[in-house]
Amino acid sequence: xxxxMIEQRLLSLLERGKHSELRGALMMLNEVDVARFMETxxxxxxxxxxxxxxxxxxxxxxxxxSAEQKQTLIESIGDNEIRSLIEDMFLDDTVDFLEELPAxxxxxxxxxxxxxxxxxxxxxxxxxxNSAGSLMTIExxxxxxxxxxxxxxxxxxxxxxxxETIYTxxxxxxxxxxxxxxxxxxxxxxxxxxxxxxxxNTNIISVKTLDDQEKVAETVRExxxxxxxxxxxxNRLVGIITADDVMDVIEEENxxxxxxMAALTPxxxxxxxxxxFQLAKNRLPWLLLLATVAIFTGMIITNYEDVLNKTAMGIxxxxxxxxxxxxxxxxxxxxxTLMIRGIALxxxxxxxxxxxxxxxxxxxxxxxxxxxxxxFARVYFINKASIPVCFIVSIxxxxxxxMAKSLGCILPLTAKRLGFDPALMASPLITTIVDMTSLIVYxxxxxxxxxx
Amino acid sequence: xxxxMIEQRLLSLLERGKHSELRGALMMLNEVDVARFMETxxxxxxxxxxxxxxxxxxxxxxxxxSAEQKQTLIESIGDNEIRSLIEDMFLDDTVDFLEELPAxxxxxxxxxxxxxxxxxxxxxxxxxxNSAGSLMTIExxxxxxxxxxxxxxxxxxxxxxxxETIYTxxxxxxxxxxxxxxxxxxxxxxxxxxxxxxxxNTNIISVKTLDDQEKVAETVRExxxxxxxxxxxxNRLVGIITADDVMDVIEEENxxxxxxMAALTPxxxxxxxxxxFQLAKNRLPWLLLLATVAIFTGMIITNYEDVLNKTAMGIxxxxxxxxxxxxxxxxxxxxxTLMIRGIALxxxxxxxxxxxxxxxxxxxxxxxxxxxxxxFARVYFINKASIPVCFIVSIxxxxxxxMAKSLGCILPLTAKRLGFDPALMASPLITTIVDMTSLIVYxxxxxxxxxx
Numbered sequence: 093x094x095x096x097m098i099e100q101r102l103l104s105l106l107e108r109g110k111h112s113e114l115r116g117a118l119m120m121l122n123e124v125d126v127a128r129f130m131e132t133x134x135x136x137x138x139x140x141x142x143x144x145x146x147x148x149x150x151x152x153x154x155x156x157x158s159a160e161q162k163q164t165l166i167e168s169i170g171d172n173e174i175r176s177l178i179e180d181m182f183l184d185d186t187v188d189f190l191e192e193l194p195a196x197x198x199x200x201x202x203x204x205x206x207x208x209x210x211x212x213x214x215x216x217x218x219x220x221x222n223s224a225g226s227l228m229t230i231e232x233x234x235x236x237x238x239x240x241x242x243x244x245x246x247x248x249x250x251x252x253x254x255x256e257t258i259y260t261x262x263x264x265x266x267x268x269x270x271x272x273x274x275x276x277x278x279x280x281x282x283x284x285x286x287x288x289x290x291x292x293n294t295n296i297i298s299v300k301t302l303d304d305q306e307k308v309a310e311t312v313r314e315x316x317x318x319x320x321x322x323x324x325x326x327n328r329l330v331g332i333i334t335a336d337d338v339m340d341v342i343e344e345e346n347x348x349x350x351x352x353m354a355a356l357t358p359x360x361x362x363x364x365x366x367x368x369f370q371l372a373k374n375r376l377p378w379l380l381l382l383a384t385v386a387i388f389t390g391m392i393i394t395n396y397e398d399v400l401n402k403t404a405m406g407i408x409x410x411x412x413x414x415x416x417x418x419x420x421x422x423x424x425x426x427x428x429t430l431m432i433r434g435i436a437l438x439x440x441x442x443x444x445x446x447x448x449x450x451x452x453x454x455x456x457x458x459x460x461x462x463x464x465x466x467x468f469a470r471v472y473f474i475n476k477a478s479i480p481v482c483f484i485v486s487i488x489x490x491x492x493x494x495m496a497k498s499l500g501c502i503l504p505l506t507a508k509r510l511g512f513d514p515a516l517m518a519s520p521l522i523t524t525i526v527d528m529t530s531l532i533v534y535x536x537x538x539x540x541x542x543x544x
Numbered sequence: 545x546x547x548x549m550i551e552q553r554l555l556s557l558l559e560r561g562k563h564s565e566l567r568g569a570l571m572m573l574n575e576v577d578v579a580r581f582m583e584t585x586x587x588x589x590x591x592x593x594x595x596x597x598x599x600x601x602x603x604x605x606x607x608x609x610s611a612e613q614k615q616t617l618i619e620s621i622g623d624n625e626i627r628s629l630i631e632d633m634f635l636d637d638t639v640d641f642l643e644e645l646p647a648x649x650x651x652x653x654x655x656x657x658x659x660x661x662x663x664x665x666x667x668x669x670x671x672x673x674n675s676a677g678s679l680m681t682i683e684x685x686x687x688x689x690x691x692x693x694x695x696x697x698x699x700x701x702x703x704x705x706x707x708e709t710i711y712t713x714x715x716x717x718x719x720x721x722x723x724x725x726x727x728x729x730x731x732x733x734x735x736x737x738x739x740x741x742x743x744x745n746t747n748i749i750s751v752k753t754l755d756d757q758e759k760v761a762e763t764v765r766e767x768x769x770x771x772x773x774x775x776x777x778x779n780r781l782v783g784i785i786t787a788d789d790v791m792d793v794i795e796e797e798n799x800x801x802x803x804x805m806a807a808l809t810p811x812x813x814x815x816x817x818x819x820x821f822q823l824a825k826n827r828l829p830w831l832l833l834l835a836t837v838a839i840f841t842g843m844i845i846t847n848y849e850d851v852l853n854k855t856a857m858g859i860x861x862x863x864x865x866x867x868x869x870x871x872x873x874x875x876x877x878x879x880x881t882l883m884i885r886g887i888a889l890x891x892x893x894x895x896x897x898x899x900x901x902x903x904x905x906x907x908x909x910x911x912x913x914x915x916x917x918x919x920f921a922r923v924y925f926i927n928k929a930s931i932p933v934c935f936i937v938s939i940x941x942x943x944x945x946x947m948a949k950s951l952g953c954i955l956p957l958t959a960k961r962l963g964f965d966p967a968l969m970a971s972p973l974i975t976t977i978v979d980m981t982s983l984i985v986y987x988x989x990x991x992x993x994x995x996x
Contacts, residue, residue: 122767124767245732259729280701280728281705295572295573295574312791313788317788335791336768336769336770338791339794340765342794350801350885353802354878354882354971355874355877363883364892364896371907375911376914379915380914380915383870383915383918386866386867387867390866390926391863393866394927407845407849411843412842413862415838418976419835422807422834426807429805429806430806433799434814437795440816448816451820462824463832519806
């Protein structure tokens with residue numbers, strides 16, 4: 093049964109007022125799919141469906157709904173309902189949700205939250221965006237050192253139900269310092285009387301609350317972790333981050349890189365949810381900056397007016413400018429993309445710059461030589477140009493390729509070194525810089541060969 | 545203690561022949577870090593360190609080593625060592641490793657593998673690259689229906705040690721059909737006598753062996769799964785894929801998109817490990833294709849020779865070509881990147897094309913209007929051009945922006961619809977197409993305004 097059919101059946105049950113049957117049908121679905129179904133409903137139906145949902149999944153379903161639907165729902169339900177919803181939700185989901193709401197709605201939600209939870213929420217809201225602290229949840233399973241396996245299992249059975257995961261357990265000392273981690277698997281395989289201190293792994297991979305989410309994602313991916321503990325500056329355990337949240341971080345970071353590399357200010361929301369004005373606002377700054385830089389390109393051309401207007405083959409030289417610029421841009425994009433990606437994945441560092449540059453120079457020589465021959469033949473046979481003109485265009489292209497490849501590796505690595513985001517040094521900027529330098533090379537060669 | 549210091553101490557122990565101490569020190573490290581240490585060792589030291597490693601982590605460490613070091617090691621150790629290494633490794637790691645080796649080494653490894661394992665390996669090697677089958681592992685924990693909790697826990701304790709994960713358990717019927725999944729958490733929380741059939745979740749999210757890894761990653765991410773079961777066409781359970789492997793797939797797919805969007809043939813290996821020839825081979829096809837298309841751009845310019853050479857302001861028109869082309873390319877890159885990313889994340893589909901186009905047209909009008917004013921002023925004040933020339937350049941730019949934005953959304957969505965990879969429709973291709981159309985618009989306007 094495909095999704096459309098499922099959706100139709102649910103909708104038909106809802107419309108015909110078959111509440112018990114709808115409840116039964118919804119219980120058969122994954123929370124993600126229930127939220128997906130509720131996405132399409134109007135306010136009244138949304139509220140009705142939410143109230144029909146089995147109590148034990150409603151908080152989970154709520155966490156998967158879109159910001160708009162969450163807000164609609166919060167504005168429709170009573171204070172008691174808000175209170176029990178917030179109590180049932182994991183803290184990280186609550187914080188995410190509050191961050192998306194307008195201030196007046198946040199206020200109403202916080203008024204209906206127990207004091208202890210409210211204090212926690214406020215503390216979480218203070219962590220900077222994209223920090224480990226803002227990603228973590230406090231519903232982790234901790235064990236005090238000195239317990240034996242039987243005691244530990246009984247703690248888990250008693251308190252494990254409300255934890256986000258119980259598969260990695262964290263051992264803390266009296267002062268709440270994180271001193272070890274245990275996989276639930278080893279507890280289950282061990283004898284009841286064994287002390288957990290002897291089972292725990294003391295070589296803990298952790299992150300700090302203020303660490304950037306990029307670092308969190310890199311660490312989790314490198315060490316193949318399911319969960320990573322978050323500690324404060326005194327190595328006290330304050331939270332955990334789970335692999336599912338890390339996957340979202342990875343995609344978010346990649347989207348940001350894609351956007352920056354295409355001369356876009358990273359967006360806050362999904363494309364379809366943004367207005368044309370918001371979209372234009374994210375695009376104009378770079379376009380204006382690059383158009384300003386292009387003024388110099390224009391000046392270079394004006395400067396060499398004589399070569400273009402007063403030689404017999406001037407028009408051929410003009411006709412080859414787009415090809416020269418596009419190829420330069422493409423070569424620069426190829427090199428810079430490989431650098432930016434290599435830096436993001438931790439495969440290339442600034443200290444490799446010598447090796448990388450030497451490699452790019454050799455690649456540039458190969459690529460440049462092939463394009464030299466291609467272009468020479470093209471200008472000779474198609475544009476019917478003289479040998480000197482063929483030579484000017486081809487050798488300028490060869491130099492452009494070499495420059496584009498070199499800049500394409502130097503700029504992102506240098507940006508990284510200076511603490512800037514390497515993704516900003518992507519093709520649009522490199523294209524513009526290569527444009528200018530290649531035109532200067534082009535016209536200098538033309539001037540000296542043609543003796544203008 | 546930072547990594548460099550750790551590395552130096554280990555190296556010093558190794559060089560001074562302190563084998564027991566080295567062994568102790570290595571036991572304190574994560575397998576990933578042990579592999580990282582071994583990366584820098586020469587053949588002799590590598591072999592020595594590998595033999596010093598505690599037996600129970602050597603297979604794990606091996607799985608994290610680079611292809612080169614794996615091969616060096618396999619070529620140095622004896623048949624018996626190969627046999628026990630392969631027996632200790634998870635099947636998915638073994639298959640990954642064999643895929644990287646030259647044929648003669650693979651043969652030697654397979655000769656030293658038990659027949660049953662060899663058959664399994666051969667079966668896995670036949671799954672297409674990037675399919676769910678090639679990603680999965682068979683070391684999952686299955687339970688037969690009808691067991692109670694106590695019986696299930698005893699099966700897990702007996703056989704769980706060799707499984708990749710025991711946190712999600714799969715329930716199968718007599719014919720091995722996958723009929724449910726249980727979180728270990730619910731087993732632990734339940735009474736001993738409860739039947740697992742009543743605890744299991746029957747609404748299973750699974751993938752098929754031949755499904756693409758992109759689909760696997762999307763499903764795991766959407767449903768926040770730790771593990772996803774893989775079934776054959778008859779819904780029989782054949783393997784599982786874990787979240788840590790999915791994270792690597794996400795990064796791999798993103799890297800491929802980055803490469804395609806920068807006119808690169810996706811690479812097989814890390815940048816630093818590729819030769820200049822391999823790198824050039826991945827870059828030349830697109831460069832040559834795009835340079836061929838640029839021939840037409842040249843023809844367009846040649847065709848309008850009169851406008852450029854025989855009017856007083858011809859040189860200003862020429863000088864503005866780079867700005868026109870770059871801005872068109874940048875606008876196209878912005879729109880196409882948002883499309884390609886939206887499609888990859890499942891946020892935009894072909895059916896949205898009308899909505900998206902209408903949005904891009906409005907964005908184009910805003911961005912185009914701002915750039916129109918900017919350019920008009922620039923050409924008037926900086927190039928000291930006449931009003932008609934200012935108008936020609938600015939209005940051509942306005943049209944270019946609109947075209948670039950429209951093409952930038954239409955091309956990727958159409959590619960997706962036709963079954964091609966939308967990432968191929970990224971900025972280099974769009975830039976070249978926009979170049980041609982914008983030059984035609986530019987010169988047509990110039991011809992009619994200047995009356996040449």
